[in-house]
Amino acid sequence: MLLVSIIVLSVLGILFGIALSFASKVFHVDIDPKIEHIEEVLPGVNCGACGYPGCTGYAKAIVVSGADPTLCAPGGHDVAIQIAKIMGTKASKKERNIAVIHCQSGGINNTNIKFENKGIPTCQAAILLSNGQNACTYGCLGYNDCYRVCPFDAISIDENNMRIIDEDKCTGCGKCVEACPRDLIELVPISKKVHIQCMSHDKGKDAKAKCGNNTACIGCGLCVKKCPIDAITLENNLATINYEKCVSCGLCATVCPTKAIEDRIQSRPQPIIIEEKCIGCTICAKKCPVNAIDGELKKAHKIDEEKCIRCGICIDVCPKKAIEVKS
């Protein structure tokens, strides 16, 4: 009896073992090793910013259908380079996007409310009840859907219940953009530092009365006139910046009567051309958005300080590093 039971179990085990090893040969599925390599390189947060279902889906899409290797927002340029290395191609440099909230209201003390909402405390639910409890029908509802959905802890909430986006942590995955029922959040290249922080299409007087922070865009058009490169357009009582054109000079922020435009650059030093280094290539003169740089070919150039808006573009484009800022 003892012997038989041992034999029965070992025979069962051996049979199963043979069957399994046979099956693993027969039903072997070939997986491209590149997919695994790319998956290891990817951050693995499955945020979906690339437009594919998770990191595994993106890795597969790159190898099988040749998707663009620069789509991973959290990984940024580093990951793009590594993926390109695995695939044997070159990665193009892509600027990192960050999320910007176009509203300065939504806190405890800076929101005008129509009624008190005691329902489910999410933005998605709040907007279903009489289009939200706050007076401004375009502004932030203040229930922090964006904060909850952020996979990188990049959104924090200050003591006033305002949402603050950490530029270093934000990867531009766009989860908060989707989560916001009022479409207040936009992905903007990190080099753009001037933002209009209002989305209200209400008429000037209404917009200002409804905004609990008194920083609504009243559609006065001063910024449109002031912008040296026509990057701002006024439509339906709301000014919007065209980020493709904007050079972040910050002039619009200085004229806005309601302080609806935020300039994140603290100070802009005046650039000057060092004549000994300048070879007169005219690159800076061509790139200057306000034509503040003059000078003939192969001769030292000069910056007209009255015209100059201190955007700093010339400093970046100069091939000889002949433009510096006044200290």
Next chain:
Amino acid sequence: MDFSTLFLIIIGSIFINNFVIHRFLGLCPYIGVSKNMDSAFGMGMAVIFVMTMASTITWLIYTFFLNKATSIFGLDLTFLRTIAFILSIAVLVQFVEMVIKKAAPELYKALGIYLPLITTNCAVLGVSILNINSFFKIDGTPVSASFIKSIIQGASAGVGFTLVLVLMAGIRERLEYSKVPKSMKGMPISFIIAGCMALAFLGFSGMKF
């Protein structure tokens, strides 16, 4: 074999003798995988699948190796049933995983990690052993219809498991948005709800005074 017996087995193992609520088998996934509806449903489908397959294979093992009357060895080896069943269920799940990975990648994606996860689930072993206790004569010849009955009980036990798991997931998704006292948040309130559900399901077996 008449239809009413099968019907009773189906209703019985889905509602009355529900594996989670009445027999307390498979409590780990009941609490662990019931946080959202999608994964609860995926897990449920995988359990139905594995339980049906396990009922089939354990019936074969029991009949042809272990039971004295029908065994090819002619020996009573029923004391080996637990270890033999665990072995065969584990192998079966691995085998099935390989097959569907090759044959039906979409199904493999849907079942995902749940398939290997339930290899060691006590509910799967439980259904195999309960099959023997309910449909076999332990010492004599097996009832002729026990094979079909076992498979039916396996499948409907899986359905019962899925039902309870999905119900629980639905309640817990709602709980996320309701005001729960701080000390009761998360697990404690889930256990209380599990208890309430068990009470409700006990109603199916009727009251006796």
